[in-house]
Amino acid sequence: MAYNVQVCFSPASFPLFRDDEAIVVVIDVLRATSAICTAFEHGVKKIIPVSTLEEAFEYKKQGFLVAAERDGSIVEGFNLGNSPFSYMDEAIKDKTIVLTTTNGTKAINAAKNAHKVAIGSFLNLNTLAEWLCEQERNVILLCAGWKDKFNMEDSLFAGALAEQLLITKKFTSDCDSARASVHLWNFASEDLYPFLRNSSHRNRLGRLNLDKDIRYCLTPNQTFCIPVLEEGVLIKLEKDLA
Amino acid sequence: MAYNVQVCFSPASFPLFRDDEAIVVVIDVLRATSAICTAFEHGVKKIIPVSTLEEAFEYKKQGFLVAAERDGSIVEGFNLGNSPFSYMDEAIKDKTIVLTTTNGTKAINAAKNAHKVAIGSFLNLNTLAEWLCEQERNVILLCAGWKDKFNMEDSLFAGALAEQLLITKKFTSDCDSARASVHLWNFASEDLYPFLRNSSHRNRLGRLNLDKDIRYCLTPNQTFCIPVLEEGVLIKLEKDLA
Numbered sequence: 001m002a003y004n005v006q007v008c009f010s011p012a013s014f015p016l017f018r019d020d021e022a023i024v025v026v027i028d029v030l031r032a033t034s035a036i037c038t039a040f041e042h043g044v045k046k047i048i049p050v051s052t053l054e055e056a057f058e059y060k061k062q063g064f065l066v067a068a069e070r071d072g073s074i075v076e077g078f079n080l081g082n083s084p085f086s087y088m089d090e091a092i093k094d095k096t097i098v099l100t101t102t103n104g105t106k107a108i109n110a111a112k113n114a115h116k117v118a119i120g121s122f123l124n125l126n127t128l129a130e131w132l133c134e135q136e137r138n139v140i141l142l143c144a145g146w147k148d149k150f151n152m153e154d155s156l157f158a159g160a161l162a163e164q165l166l167i168t169k170k171f172t173s174d175c176d177s178a179r180a181s182v183h184l185w186n187f188a189s190e191d192l193y194p195f196l197r198n199s200s201h202r203n204r205l206g207r208l209n210l211d212k213d214i215r216y217c218l219t220p221n222q223t224f225c226i227p228v229l230e231e232g233v234l235i236k237l238e239k240d241l242a
Numbered sequence: 243m244a245y246n247v248q249v250c251f252s253p254a255s256f257p258l259f260r261d262d263e264a265i266v267v268v269i270d271v272l273r274a275t276s277a278i279c280t281a282f283e284h285g286v287k288k289i290i291p292v293s294t295l296e297e298a299f300e301y302k303k304q305g306f307l308v309a310a311e312r313d314g315s316i317v318e319g320f321n322l323g324n325s326p327f328s329y330m331d332e333a334i335k336d337k338t339i340v341l342t343t344t345n346g347t348k349a350i351n352a353a354k355n356a357h358k359v360a361i362g363s364f365l366n367l368n369t370l371a372e373w374l375c376e377q378e379r380n381v382i383l384l385c386a387g388w389k390d391k392f393n394m395e396d397s398l399f400a401g402a403l404a405e406q407l408l409i410t411k412k413f414t415s416d417c418d419s420a421r422a423s424v425h426l427w428n429f430a431s432e433d434l435y436p437f438l439r440n441s442s443h444r445n446r447l448g449r450l451n452l453d454k455d456i457r458y459c460l461t462p463n464q465t466f467c468i469p470v471l472e473e474g475v476l477i478k479l480e481k482d483l484a
Contacts, residue, residue, distance in 0.1 A: 012254070150419040179440065
């Protein structure tokens with residue numbers, strides 16, 4: 001039996017896709033889920049995703065290390081933002097980080113009742129695809145988008161991952177958004193960075209001089225763990241990838 | 243000054259795009275907006291779009307000619323469905339038709355507060371593009387989708403129309419869904435019918451033996467009028483296309 005892979009372009013549409021028996025992969029390529037993959041690769045112990053700055057501030061008062069991003073920038077008064085490079089630091093090893101971002105933590109929250117929520121980015125593409133193929137479950141790829149709208153980079157990653165799943169024949173798809181994502185990925189994959197030059201969020205970050213971040217986030221397979229949500233907290237999935 | 247063209251993939255996302263000064267083009271290629279274009283081309287006087295079968299039934303009791311489609315088929319007890327061919331009939335000339343469909347009339351309803359609502363399909367592609375270029379307003383292309391999800395055929399038409407607008411340089415776009423639609427259209431346009439072979443709704447209609455309808459709906463520029471919404475009723479735009 002083949003399992004179904006669907007792509008949901010925005011957290012606002014997720015109720016239309018909801019399947020509590022499925023694995024949901026949350027995708028926010030620029031930059032929340034890339035930062036999360038990088039943080040676990042560099043030894044962070046837990047990430048607590050929260051939706052609002054108010055919650056983040058409460059944690060900060062309690063002494064937590066808190067990352068807060070809005071519209072591409074670190075929110076004043078917090079320790080960290082969304083840049084993957086800020087998580088390549090010995091100081092975060094074995095720490096718990098609280099994280100709130102413009103779109104990514106909202107998407108994680110939308111998915112929280114799924115059988116399992118995993119975090120996806122170009123950084124852990126192959127590791128994630130391999131693991132999903134072993135799970136024997138339907139998969140929903142949930143793009144964080146930009147303020148509930150479709151965005152290009154998350155859809156391209158959804159296409160890259162959907163293609164890897166479909167090619168095994170363990171998965172099939174009845175979903176036009178999955179097909180559209182795979183087409184877009186095939187069109188863009190040869191040279192992703194210039195293709196995204198005109199995308200709205202890449203431009204937004206470009207204006208903030210984050211080109212180094214963007215190039216890193218678009219380079220597949222630089223991290224090898226799968227962050228998953230367990231009782232509202234992100235941890236590194238313990239597994240044995242043969 | 244360039245105007246903005248945006249693409250909205252589903253009526254459920256339309257509140258995120260809403261701009262009461264914009265022209266909204268409602269798109270339901272298979273088959274509601276194709277049927278509407280065909281009906282006006284063949285002399286229908288007015289089409290009253292209604293959202294529910296209950297409303298449609300009330301009009302029928304009052305003696306109106308009523309078209310009602312759900313999930314690809316004519317609803318039992320009504321006169322017409324969604325097939326463009328059923329509107330190529332002398333009998334509808336100068337008549338008022340009441341119409342309710344699975345997705346199309348819902349999208350028209352979502353857009354009703356816009357400066358102007360126009361009906362788009364491959365059938366009136368060039369006529370519509372030409373008219374939009376004369377209006378000096380932002381344009382939102384609203385895909386009816388399938389039950390609030392993204393669908394392929396509406397997005398492809400949005401890409402075809404967006405490309406015609408952007409090429410004039412009278413329009414620009416800051417919208418990733420417009421860019422994605424144009425890419426999909428460029429990929430698919432050489433041979434639309436086979437490209438759509440695997441799309442979900444085309445399959446749905448294929449099972450109902452509606453291949454003749456599908457081929458007609460995917461053939462550009464067979465009708466030359468622009469249906470527009472005036473006080474809740476669709477009429478043919480009176481204009482002089484030089």
